[in-house]
Structure formats: structure tokens, C-alpha cells
Amino acid sequence: MFAVIQTGGKQYRVARDDILAVERLAGDPGASVDFDKVLMIGDDDAVDLGGDGATVKAEILEHKRAAKILVFKKKRRKKYRRRAGHRQHRTVVKITEILARGAKGPAAGKTAPAEAAPAETAED
Secondary structure (H helix, E strand, C coil), rough: CCEEEEEEEEEEEECCEEEEEEEEECCCCEEEEEEEHHHHHHHHHHHEEECCCEEEEEEEEEECCCEEEEEEEEEEECCEEEEEEECCCCEEEHHHHHHHHCCCCCCCCCCCCCCCCCCCCCCC
């Protein structure tokens, strides 16, 4: 099973146990994060576009910064040159679970069994 999620203005195709780097997310390493903006969910035989109500759960592994890119401005014949560097903040996440529409996680489904009500007997 795979899903297409949107976060940080970008779209990612993810599957269970995938590790990917996305734009900076709030949270500490080890925390869980939910991606509610699911654009598509697919399986071997079916594809669900829209993914209304679907959720992708992930775990934050670490926060880091991307490789440096150089920004260089120049105006010819004017002795104007500016150079600056930029490193984007990134969050590395591991996809733990893909929940389709209306599905609940394994922890949410555990409830105590309901007690059976005693059956009433009709007396003549």
C-alpha cells in the first residue's frame, strides 16, 4: 500500500517504513506526527483519489539541515557582487502507518468487550 501526501508545499509518494526528509516540522525526535493532507491511496488492485479521511502516521527521527546552496548576485560593469549561502532546515521522518478512510490504528481499536445483557423471559 502506498499514499501520496502533501507537506511543506511538496508532494511525496510514501509507503510503510519509508524514510524521507521533509520541510521542518514541529516536534522532538521520537514524537509522532500525522499527515492529514492525503491526496491518493493506492494498493495493488485499487486506487483511491482524494483520500478523504485518510491519515498517514510517521515518527520524527531527527532534525537536520540540507546542503548549502550559494546565492550569487552580480551586475556587470558596476562593481556589484554579493554572495550568500543558505541551508534549509529539514526533518527526517519514518512512515509507520497508512490508514485508509475511516480506519483506526491498532491502539484505538482495543476496547473492553461489552457485557451481555440478561435476556428477559416472558412469563405466562
